[in-house]
Amino acid sequence: MAAKKIVFLDRDTIPAHILIPQPTFDHQWVNYPETAPHEVxxxxxxADIVISNKVYLGEEALNTASQLEHIAVAATGINNVDLDYCRKHQIRVTNIQGYATQSVPEHIIGLLFALKRNLFAYHKDIADGEWQRQNKFCFFTHPIQDMAGSTLGIIGSGTLGQATAALARAIGVKVQFAERRGVSECRSGYVSFENCLETSDAIALLCPLTDETRNLIDANALNKMKSTALLINTGRGGLVDESALVSALERGEIAGAGVDVFAEEPAPMDNPLVANQHLPNLILTPHVAWGSDSSITRLCEILVSNLEATSQGVEQNRVV
Known part of the structure; x- marks a missing residue:
């Protein structure tokens, strides 16, 4: 059997110090640090196998890959692959599941703590000389709230949603899962989407981006939330109307937001959130919630395990 050519289109999405195990089957592995659309x-x-974290693989590019048999997405989200094309041409698509069940929940809880206690706002006060102007042993220019006893509404009840719920409960937070928007009869253990927005002290988005969930959190949804509530998005940028979120923060319709994902990535400087990063109740991180060393190491292990399984004709993490 001829060696399989494996092409990793965006190797730099994995930190250089994280080693990727080598498959045991005969192969040639080609790494590209990054790949522009016109280079795909x-x-x-x-290539026989293509690995992509975020590079888009659409019909135009895939038409040129006559011997492609497997697309291994080095992430959970698969919206960067033309799945309909892959179905029609019997190209297997796999993704990574269950690798960031520690990293993402910790990032969410970390953002909640920072916002609840206004850590960044107080840091800015010191940087701006407010402590000295107040001339007090301690001063309270921003409210400080405890996490314990609050209610976290989670939209997305998959592996990451469940792991986030477990960590939140461990610190005394009540958890409720939202039913899909527009569904009138809730599954056992769920509350309606609208009720979740109205009764939660914080909302965490952990659902996939689909036609049904795009702009799930729009001006109308934000208006339903408590004025004291927080929004955390570690799911996908397209889940939130970014301009509406900025307006809600500026008008005090919600108390704060922590955002790790953006409609366009890297987010340009004129992105509504980036352009308003000075807001004291807004914390931005560059799509790194998943990125603890242990999680990325696990991702790489699952990635190569997916390659091995496919080479042996075994179904593992297959989405198409």
């Missing part, structure tokens, strides 16, 4: 077709033209 040429780079995958003779």
């Amino acid at each position: 077709a040429q780079r995958i033209s003779d």
